[in-house]
Each structure stands twice: as C-alpha cells, then as structure tokens.
Amino acid sequence: MKMLFFLCGLVSVGFVLCISIYLFVAGIPAFKVIGISDMLFGKVWLPTASTTEPSFGILPFILTSIWGTAGAIMIGVPIGLLTAIYVAKAAPKKVATAIRTSVQLLAGIPSVVYGMIGMVVLVPLIQRTFDLTSGATLMAAIIVLAIMILPSIINVSETALSAVPAEYEEASMALGATKEETWFRVTLPAARSGVATAIVLGIGRAIGEAMAIIMVSGNVANMPGLFKSVRFMTTAIASEMSYAAVGSLHRDALFSIGLVLFLFIMLINLGLKFFIREKKEET
Amino acid sequence: MSKTTATTTITTNSDQVPFFQVRRKLYNIIVRGFLRLTTLVTVGLLIFMIGYILINGLKHLTIPMLTTQSSYIEDTIGIFPNIMNTLYMILISMLIALPLGIGAAVYLNEYATNRRLVTTIEFAAETLTGIPSIVFGLVGMLVFIHLFGLKQGVLAGSLTLVMIILPTIIRTTQESLKSIPDDYRHGSLALGSGKWHMVRTVVLPSAMDGIVTGSILAIGRIVGESAALLFTAGFGLRLNSLFKSLQRSSASLTVALYVYVSERGEMEAGFAIAALLMLITLLLNFAATYFGNKLKKR
Numbered sequence: 001m002k003m004l005f006f007l008c009g010l011v012s013v014g015f016v017l018c019i020s021i022y023l024f025v026a027g028i029p030a031f032k033v034i035g036i037s038d039m040l041f042g043k044v045w046l047p048t049a050s051t052t053e054p055s056f057g058i059l060p061f062i063l064t065s066i067w068g069t070a071g072a073i074m075i076g077v078p079i080g081l082l083t084a085i086y087v088a089k090a091a092p093k094k095v096a097t098a099i100r101t102s103v104q105l106l107a108g109i110p111s112v113v114y115g116m117i118g119m120v121v122l123v124p125l126i127q128r129t130f131d132l133t134s135g136a137t138l139m140a141a142i143i144v145l146a147i148m149i150l151p152s153i154i155n156v157s158e159t160a161l162s163a164v165p166a167e168y169e170e171a172s173m174a175l176g177a178t179k180e181e182t183w184f185r186v187t188l189p190a191a192r193s194g195v196a197t198a199i200v201l202g203i204g205r206a207i208g209e210a211m212a213i214i215m216v217s218g219n220v221a222n223m224p225g226l227f228k229s230v231r232f233m234t235t236a237i238a239s240e241m242s243y244a245a246v247g248s249l250h251r252d253a254l255f256s257i258g259l260v261l262f263l264f265i266m267l268i269n270l271g272l273k274f275f276i277r278e279k280k281e282e283t
Numbered sequence: 284m285s286k287t288t289a290t291t292t293i294t295t296n297s298d299q300v301p302f303f304q305v306r307r308k309l310y311n312i313i314v315r316g317f318l319r320l321t322t323l324v325t326v327g328l329l330i331f332m333i334g335y336i337l338i339n340g341l342k343h344l345t346i347p348m349l350t351t352q353s354s355y356i357e358d359t360i361g362i363f364p365n366i367m368n369t370l371y372m373i374l375i376s377m378l379i380a381l382p383l384g385i386g387a388a389v390y391l392n393e394y395a396t397n398r399r400l401v402t403t404i405e406f407a408a409e410t411l412t413g414i415p416s417i418v419f420g421l422v423g424m425l426v427f428i429h430l431f432g433l434k435q436g437v438l439a440g441s442l443t444l445v446m447i448i449l450p451t452i453i454r455t456t457q458e459s460l461k462s463i464p465d466d467y468r469h470g471s472l473a474l475g476s477g478k479w480h481m482v483r484t485v486v487l488p489s490a491m492d493g494i495v496t497g498s499i500l501a502i503g504r505i506v507g508e509s510a511a512l513l514f515t516a517g518f519g520l521r522l523n524s525l526f527k528s529l530q531r532s533s534a535s536l537t538v539a540l541y542v543y544v545s546e547r548g549e550m551e552a553g554f555a556i557a558a559l560l561m562l563i564t565l566l567l568n569f570a571a572t573y574f575g576n577k578l579k580k581r
Contacts, residue, residue: 001479002394008386009395012453013407015446019414019422026425082321090318099322101572102329108564109332110507112537113557116544117332147328154325178307180314208415210510211537215545234417234510241421241514258421262414269413 020262027259030056030252039256045221045231047240047250056253061233062260064224068138068213068232069206072145076206077199079146080153084198087154088161089183100158107151115215118144123216130227136218138230144212149202156201160194161187196275204268208261210234233261333561340558343551349559352522353552360552362559364522365539368437371525372516372535373505375441376448377498383445384452385487385494391453392460393482408450419443420511427515438529440516447511448501455500459493459578460486492578499571506563509537518542536560 031039034056042057049055083103087096118140127135164187172182188195210232218229219239231239237254244251351361387404395401423443433439463486471481487494517532520539534542536556544553 002390005386005390005394008383009390009400009404011383012387012411012449013404015449016407016410018426019418019446022422022425023418026421079321079324082318083325086318086322090315091322099326101568102326104572105333105564105568106325106329108503108507108568110509110537110560110564112509112540113332113336113560116540116553116557117335119544120550121335150325150328178311180311181307184314204413204415208413208417210415210417211541215541234415237417237421238510238513241424242518255421255425258418262418265413265415265418269410272413 023255023259023262026252026255027262028256030249030256033249034253039253040260043223045236047244047253054249056249058233058236058253058257058260060221060223061231061236061257064138064222064230065207065233065261065264067224068141068145068217068230069203071138071142072149072206073199073202075142075146076149076153076202080150080198080202081157081195083150084154084157084161085183085188088158089179089187103151103154106147107155111148111209111212112215114144114148115212118212118216132227134218134229136216136229137227138217138224139226141213141217141230141232142226144216145206145209148209148212149205152201152205153198156198157191157195160191160198163194164190193275193278196278197272200268200271200275204265204272207264207268208234210238214238233257233264237261333565336554336557336561340554340556340561343555344558345555348552348555353520360543360549362536362539362552362556364520365534365536365556366559367522367525368516368528368533369506369535369537371437371528371533372441372444372512373502374525375437375529376444376505377501379441380445380448380452380501381494381498384449384497385456387449387453388456388460389482389486392457393478393486408453411446411450416447416508416511419447420514422446423511423515434530435515435517435519435532436528436530437516437525437533440512440533440535443511443515444505444508447508448504451501451504452494452497455493455497456490459490459496462493462578463489492574496571496574496578499567499574503564503567503571506560506567507537509535509541512538 034042039056039058040062041059042055043059044055044057045060046052046055083099087099091099119136122140122143123135125135126132126137126140168186168190169182172186173179177185213232214235217232217235219231219235220229221231221236222228224230236257241251241254244254347359348361349366350363351359352364353360353362387408391401391404420443423439423446427433427439427442428435467485467489468481471485472478476484512535516535516538518534518538519532520534520542521531523531523533536559540553540556540560543549543556
C-alpha cells in the first residue's frame with residue numbers, strides 16, 4: 001500500500017520532469033536552425049512570408065511580455081498593497097471579511113471573462129480617450145493584467161502584514177507614532193519579504209496570462225509601444241499554434257517561444273524561493 | 284526603524300509642535316484616504332464586472348441557448364454542447380486527479396520517512412502551480428496528442444487538466460491531514476489496526492472537509508481554464524456523447540466564449556456564456572468558503 005501512495009506522490013515530480021524535458025526537446029530545434037541570437041534579438045516576425053525570406057525574430061514578443069508585466073506591476077502593486085494594508089490593519093472586522101471574499105471572487109473569474117469585459121468596455125474607452133484608430137493596445141492589456149494580479153498581491157501581502165508581531169506595532173505606538181505611521185514605517189518594512197513574494201507571484205501570473213490579453217491587445221507582432229497593437233509570448237503561441245503546419249519551422253519556433261516563457265517562469269520561481277527562504281530566516 | 288520613530292517623538296515635544304502636528308495629522312488623513320480609495324477601486328472593479336456581465340448576459344441565457352447546439356442552417360446559437368464538454372472534463376479529470384492527489388497527500392503526511400523526498404515532491408507541486416496554462420497546453424499537445432497519438436478531444440484536455448489541478452488537491456488534502464490530531468492515529472494503532480486500515484477508517488474520513496474544499500477549488504480551475512484547452516480539447520462546437528467526445532474536438536465553455544466573441548463576433552452568445560461562467564464562479568466560491576470555514580473551525 002505504501003508503494004501505491006509513493007507512486008501517487010511521484011506523479012507531480014514526473015509531470016514537472018516531463019514538462020521541462022518536452023519543452024527543451026521541442027524548443028531547441030528551431031534555435032539550432034535559426035540561430036540563437038537571430039531568434040532572440042531578431043525584431044521581425046514573419047514566419048509565413050513567401051515572397052521574401054521568412055523571419056523568426058521573437059524579440060517583439062519577449063519585450064512586449066516584459067513591458068506588459070512591468071506595467072501591470074506598476075499599477076497593480078500600489079493598489080494591491082494599499083488594499084492589503086487596509087484589510088489587514090484599518091478595516092473593521094466585518095468589512096475586512098467582505099473585502100477578502102471579494103478578492104477571492106476576483107481571483108476566481110475566468111480569464112476569458114476578463115478578456116471579454118476588456119474587449120467590450122476598456123478597448124473602446126481607450127480608443128475614444130486617446131483618439132486612436134484602435135483601442136486594442138498594450139495599454140489595454142496592461143490594465144487588464146493589473147486587475148488580474150490584484151488578488152495574488154492582496155492575499156499574500158495581507159498574510160505577511162498580519163503575521164508581523166503585535167509587539168513591533170505596540171512598541172512603535174508606545175513611542176508616540178500614530179497608527180498610520182506605524183503601518184508604513186514599522187509593519188510594512190517588517191513584512192517586506194512577504195510583500196516581495198507577493199510581487200514576484202504577481203509577475204508570474206502576469207507573464208503567463210494568455211487568453212485575457214489576446215482579446216484586448218490587438219495581436220500584431222509589433223515592437224512594444226503603449227498605444228500600439230502588440231503580441232505577447234503567450235498570445236503568439238495561443239493565436240498561431242492552430243494554423244502553424246505540423247513539422248514546419250514556424251511550429252518549432254512557437255515551441256521555442258514556449259521554452260523562453262518557461263525559462264522566464266523558472267527564473268521567477270527561483271526568485272520566489274529566495275524570498276520565501278529569507279522570510280523563514282527572519283522569523 | 285524604531286530609531287526614526289523615537290526621534291520623531293522627541294521633536295514633537297519641542298517648540299515647533301504646531302507645524303509638526305499639522306503635518307502629521309495631514310499625513311494620517313491622506314494615508315487613510317488612499318487606503319480607502321484603493322480598496323474602493325478593488326471592490327468597485329469586482330462589483331462592476333459582476334454587474335456588467337450579469338446585466339448584459341442573463342437576458343441571453345434563454346432556454347434555447349442553454350439546451351440546443353449551434354446550427355449554421357437555422358442560424359441559431361446554443362451552448363449546450365459546451366456545457367456538456369465542460370462537465371465531461373470535470374468528470375474525467377477529477378476521476379484521475381482525485382485519487383492521485385489524495386494518494387500523494389497521504390504519502391507525504393502519513394507514510395513518507397525520507398525528508399528530502401518530501402521536499403522534492405512538495406517542490407514539484409509548487410512548481411506546477413506556477414507554470415502558465417498556455418505551457419500546460421503546449422506540453423499536453425506534445426505528450427498526449429503527438430506522443431500518445433490521441434486525437435484532440437475531451438480525453439487529451441482532461442489529462443492536461445489533471446496536471447493543472449493536481450497541486451491544488453494535494454495541498455488542500457495535506458492541510459486537512461495535518462489538522463487531524465495524532466491521538467486519533469495512536470488510538471487506532473493501539474487498538475491493533477494496521478497502517479492502511481488506520482488511514483482508510485480514521486484519517487481519510489476526518490480529512491473529508493479538506494478533500495471537498497480541494498475538489499471545489501479544482502473544479503473552479505477546470506471551469507475557468509482556457510489556454511490549456513485550445514490545442515488539447517480543441518474548438519469543436521458540436522454535441523457529442525461522453526464516449527465520442529473523448530477523441531473529438533470539443534470546446535469547453537471558456538473556449539467557446541473565445542471562439543464566439545473573437546472569431547465570430549457573436550456577442551450575445553459570448554455574454555450568455557460569460558454570465559453562466561460568472562454564476563458558476565459565484566456558486567463555487569460560496570461553496571469553497573463554506574467548506575473552508577468548516578475546516579478552519581476544527
């Protein structure tokens with residue numbers, strides 16, 4: 001019986017190995033054919049060009065993903081963090097519970113629903129506000145991503161803020177600081193590794209999101225610009241995989257994008273491990 | 284940190300009190316204002332999204348929409364096949380993931396003796412949580428369709444979903460196993476029960492709340508998943524029986540929403556599906572909170 005449970009335990013290890021191995025096996029061939037630097041730093045993506053030489057530069061996707069994530073973090077983190085402070089410290093108990101429930105609900109809404117609302121509400125709004133030909137831009141994607149990462153940021157930083165020992169705050173207030181000063185100058189610095197974890201988690205969510213932003217970002221392989229239609233690493237895979245012919249270099253190149261995305265995620269996971277370890281050492 | 288606070292207090296007691304007090308008061312008021320404002324933004328966004336989808340969607344959620352399939356000939360749209368596909372995928376992926384996940388949790392909590400192995404398995408589960416769904420979709424396609432030779436359909440989609448929901452089930456089951464007092468186990472063993480008998484009759488029944496919570500969360504993920512299903516379950520909008528759908532391109536509700544809205548411009552069907560998804564999300568959320576609270580009380 002023990003053996004059977006042991007095998008169940010190994011399944012998730014097997015999945016991780018399987019995912020890593022397959023992404024490398026499928027992702028490397030295109031790099032070999034096209035050349036690592038031509039692919040990673042090439043600015044032109046024309047995989048199906050027939051009159052000219054096809055071009056497989058994935059720099060636009062990589063930069064768009066980075067820009068999009070950075071933008072989402074810049075908007076989402078301040079809002080999420082302040083909300084977390086409110087819930088953990090300032091809100092009356094019942095209000096805090098209500099907000100926690102709402103945040104959970106926000107996390108449960110499917111990405112396609114976010115995408116649809118973005119497409120119907122946000123895209124026309126951006127088009128009208130900035131007088132563009134199309135509102136389906138990087139900016140729309142950034143706003144949708146910023147909303148989507150809020151739950152991760154609020155949940156994790158709230159837990160970290162609540163875990164700060166009450167003595168710290170009591171000491172600060174005994175020295176004459178007001179509650180507000182204490183939250184920002186004592187509690188927040190004491191919870192910094194938890195907050196860092198929250199931000200890294202948010203980065204991971206934002207860079208991996210596909211279906212919500214495919215509907216609002218215009219889906220054109222431009223170099224990123226706030227008011228340009230763009231394509232992310234995730235949306236490039238999602239939108240092109242269904243028509244890239246099996247066995248073609250185009251399809252292999254899409255697997256390579258998957259590999260690059262996976263490497264980014266692994267890097268983020270390493271960061272996560274680092275911050276979680278730091279937190280453990282603090283306590 | 285405490286040092287700066289101390290200096291502040293001293294300055295407050297000196298002669299420049301009035302200006303300093305005003306500045307501090309102002310700081311406090313502004314800080315409070317910002318905290319309230321951002322919270323209002325967060326909650327407001329949620330209320331807006333739920334309201335917007337339900338107001339625009341519920342009116343399209345008619346009986347024909349829910350009970351028929353789309354027809355090009357009659358030019359009607361129905362989402363019944365997609366409801367069924369989502370249900371099929373919940374059924375099959377839970378059937379596979381539940382025993383695997385519970386087994387893994389039982390191993391980690393009851394049987395494992397090797398500390399390093401436990402860390403490895405927990406690390407693997409954590410890693411799985413962080414992988415984006417589109418990557419699961421890619422690997423699912425490579426392994427289940429290219430390697431195993433399955434056709435796009437519910438089976439390949441469900442197997443991909445198993446990878447996604449397994450960590451959730453492991454984690455929640457493990458949490459509730461940890462909350463069971465060791466006295467239960469000792470009592471059972473002292474009465475002469477074997478380890479497996481103890482797990483089956485004492486440990487697992489006491490962990491039921493956690494398993495139910497985990498299942499609800501997992502179902503929530505399945506219902507909301509889309510990117511991982513694009514190339515594994517496919518885009519098919521036709522109605523199939525459970526058995527036939529296994530190997531036939533079958534769009535879940537989420538994928539159907541994407542197809543209708545992005546590729547066919549059928550906003551009514553899109554809003555109907557979005558409203559249905561929203562209702563399911565609300566329902567699952569309340570269920571998860573209910574069972575989660577029961578678990579916490581213990």
